[in-house]
Amino acid sequence: MGTIRVGVIGCGGIAGHHLKVLKSEALAKSDAKVTAFCDVDRERAVARRKEFGTGSELATTDYIELLDSGDMDAVAICTPHPFHPEAAIAAFERGIHVLLEKPVAITAADARHINEAHGRSKSVYTVHFQNRHTPMYRWVKRQIDAGLLGPLHKANILWNASYRPQSYYDSGTWRGTWLNEGGGVMMNQCPHDLDIFCWWLGLPKTVDARIWLGRCHEIEVEDEILALATFEGGGIAVINSTTCDYPGSARWDIVGDNGSVVVDGASVKALRNEVSLSSYTKNNKDIWAPPKTGPVEADFADCKGPVASESVWLNFLAAIRGIEPVFMDGEEGTMSVELANAIIASGFLGRPVELPVDEAMYDHVLAELRAGKSGAALSPQKRKK
Secondary structure, eight states, rough: OOOOEEEEEOOSHHHHHHHHHTSSSSTTOOOOOEEEEEEHHHHHHHHHHHSSSSSSEESSOOHHHHHSSSOOOOEOOOGGGGGGGHHHHHHHHHOOOEEOOOSSOOOOOHHHHHHHHHTTTTEEEEOGGGGGHHHOOOOHHHHHTTTTSOOOOEEEEEOOOOOOOOHHHHHHHTOOTTTEEEEEEEESSSHHHHHHHHHHHOOOOOOEEEEEEEESSOOEEEEEEEEEEEOTOOOOOEEESSSSSSSSEEEEEEEEEEEEEEETTEEEEEEESSHHHHHHHHHHHSOOOOOEEEEOOOOOGGGSOHHHHHHHHHHHHHTTTSSSSOSSSSGGGGHHHHHHHHHHHHHHHHHHHESSSSSHHHHHHHHHHHHHHHOBBOOOHHHHO
């Protein structure tokens, strides 16, 4: 296969990031070329063409025109996420390879529809979950797969490093609304965290959550959540996430029967138990002695590579050429949407929600939220009473 021709749908800020990656030194030998630009604002598409093209590429406001142009083998979909399903499905129907921004959709049902269209095609599909390509996260995944944790006991997770001022929400009419954003911290700030959660631990069995609508912002959607997830086998995870706090923490404390791992910002610490916790708890006769553990060296040498986003593109292009399998199968993008839906639904209904999420139930919850109802969710007005 010769040059891989790439189209871009949505020419806003995140598209600029992808276009810079495609022009980077790391991708210089990838033989990929951007051949078409699309945005609802034609001037923005033309500006991106001027910045990253030769000036002769297609610039249009019609994504169907772009997909039908015959000028591309692959497309990067960088629109606001409510439009992701429509654009991705149309691309798959035309046999075009898709790199999709996160989250893949607002609802698990829409994510499933994307997967079904992908299944009917022969296209390569990946999602820009670049954290999966980060050496530290890859190292933790390898340790978990190798049995470092064993059966999960408990995870305490803080995703509180995404503070946003009110001006952030005011910067776009689509932000902070159920109609156009489909959620708040779960849909916008935490998809990467939700993806890593599912990648490392899998989908939980149930979620019992509380969500706060506009706790410290003038928005419709949730800007803080607190959730308790339970897993098959009895493991639990406690998740807190907010855009209200500064400074905030990004921290994972995960304890399993065989060992533990702590990820705190850019650092990681792992310990392996000499005896499993379940055996030690049952059989140890010293009432004060903790179990003995040993450190696990965090060696990222065989996980290192290009910057995460560059790694996503290099793998995507290599998968198109049939050189290597796609690292992040796009169909796995449904998991993070599923978990986000479960947390929002549980907070609205005021009760635990089972996974996989009942799609009809979530459609009803989202319709109620879009109609201005809060259900059991907490809002500033309720909190003041």
